[in-house]
Amino acid sequence: MPQNRPDLIKRFIGIASNTVTHKILINTEVEENTKNHYKLEIERDIDIALKYRDKINPIGDVLPEKDSEEIRNKILLKVKSELLKRKDKGYNIDFSLIDKEVDKFLKENKVI
Amino acid sequence: MVRLIKKVSKGTRFNQIYLQKNEAGFGPGETVVISPITDIIDQELPIFEYNIKLSSLKKEIVKKIFKIIDDLGSYGNILITGSFLDEGFNFEDMDIVIIDPKINKEKVENSIKEMGILPHLILIDSKSFDRGIKKEPLFRLMVDRFVSIKRTIFREEKDINYRLLDANLFHSKNLIDAYEILSIKERKKLLRDFISIKLFAEDKEVTLNNVKKEADNLFGKDVIKELFYYGNNEAKTKFISKFKKEFNVLQNKVMGNASKQA
Numbered sequence: 001m002p003q004n005r006p007d008l009i010k011r012f013i014g015i016a017s018n019t020v021t022h023k024i025l026i027n028t029e030v031e032e033n034t035k036n037h038y039k040l041e042i043e044r045d046i047d048i049a050l051k052y053r054d055k056i057n058p059i060g061d062v063l064p065e066k067d068s069e070e071i072r073n074k075i076l077l078k079v080k081s082e083l084l085k086r087k088d089k090g091y092n093i094d095f096s097l098i099d100k101e102v103d104k105f106l107k108e109n110k111v112i
Numbered sequence: 113m114v115r116l117i118k119k120v121s122k123g124t125r126f127n128q129i130y131l132q133k134n135e136a137g138f139g140p141g142e143t144v145v146i147s148p149i150t151d152i153i154d155q156e157l158p159i160f161e162y163n164i165k166l167s168s169l170k171k172e173i174v175k176k177i178f179k180i181i182d183d184l185g186s187y188g189n190i191l192i193t194g195s196f197l198d199e200g201f202n203f204e205d206m207d208i209v210i211i212d213p214k215i216n217k218e219k220v221e222n223s224i225k226e227m228g229i230l231p232h233l234i235l236i237d238s239k240s241f242d243r244g245i246k247k248e249p250l251f252r253l254m255v256d257r258f259v260s261i262k263r264t265i266f267r268e269e270k271d272i273n274y275r276l277l278d279a280n281l282f283h284s285k286n287l288i289d290a291y292e293i294l295s296i297k298e299r300k301k302l303l304r305d306f307i308s309i310k311l312f313a314e315d316k317e318v319t320l321n322n323v324k325k326e327a328d329n330l331f332g333k334d335v336i337k338e339l340f341y342y343g344n345n346e347a348k349t350k351f352i353s354k355f356k357k358e359f360n361v362l363q364n365k366v367m368g369n370a371s372k373q374a
Contacts, residue, residue, distance in 0.1 A: 082282075
């Protein structure tokens with residue numbers, strides 16, 4: 001079990017990036033009336049991220065600005081990089097969703 | 113009140129109720145009412161088992177669940193799937209799919225919770241469900257084994273949407289990034305999801321049996337047993353390294369096909 005803070009943050013960033021990318025791609029590919037069925041999977045991803053967040057101090061409060069800024073930037077980079085790869089392959093992706101979804105995720109996880 | 117349950121026989125001579133002389137509780141000349149037994153006793157709801165034979169105790173649980181939903185609304189069909197159907201009582205929740213539901217979800221959930229069972233209700237219209245079976249490996253896995261209140265068979269052609277598979281792979285990727293913090297149950301689920309996507313992308317049948325076989329083939333039967341059944345983590349490094357490789361191969365393949373599909 002990873003215990004040190006940098007490792008926990010690294011893993012949190014990985015899960016956050018997977019979750020946000022998953023959500024944006026689902027949003028592009030799935031019709032409105034079937035989106036509900038993916039909510040549960042996304043909620044499960046958020047629960048996994050929360051398990052890591054709950055090990056990163058300060059628990060129960062937002063992270064210091066320096067940390068939250070760094071985490072936000074790294075997630076944005078990872079998500080953008082995955083989505084750009086797909087744009088090159090012809091996917092029709094709404095890039096304007098990235099910032100909104102990353103911020104939403106970080107608020108849900110008490111990072112910002 | 114005295115009640116008798118008897119079979120009806122008809123004759124040509126008497127238009128009256130005929131009982132044996134020693135039948136207690138009814139005197140000659142008394143007026144009685146007769147009615148079909150189904151008007152008095154609740155008709156038992158049927159259970160159709162597909163690819164599973166439930167124990168009698170689980171059958172009773174299913175009957176109660178069906179009765180709750182039946183009493184609270186209408187539906188096209190009700191399916192129970194997932195770990196509840198596994199042998200024993202290790203399930204955490206019960207996956208209940210209600211097709212074309214006209215019910216109050218909260219009421220159904222609360223009534224099932226009163227039985228001490230945590231329901232995971234999936235309310236879905238039949239068109240979306242059929243579309244799911246065509247496009248989604250996890251829907252196909254769900255209908256590989258189920259019990260239902262109405263007889264049904266799901267045999268839908270596959271319609272592979274590689275972009276959707278690509279999106280869903282990001283969920284499975286958490287098995288790499290969060291392995292340490294996941295419970296054995298969560299790890300098993302993510303591995304099962306990944307293999308279902310793999311089989312589907314390779315145009316193979318997504319069944320519980322095939323998922324198990326594929327997992328054993330890819331990672332070795334012993335590794336799977338140690339990690340996912342006994343929780344022994346010694347083979348973890350070997351497993352994660354192999355999983356990463358398999359994940360990257362599948363992701364590249366799915367993305368490649370997705371670009372051709374565009």
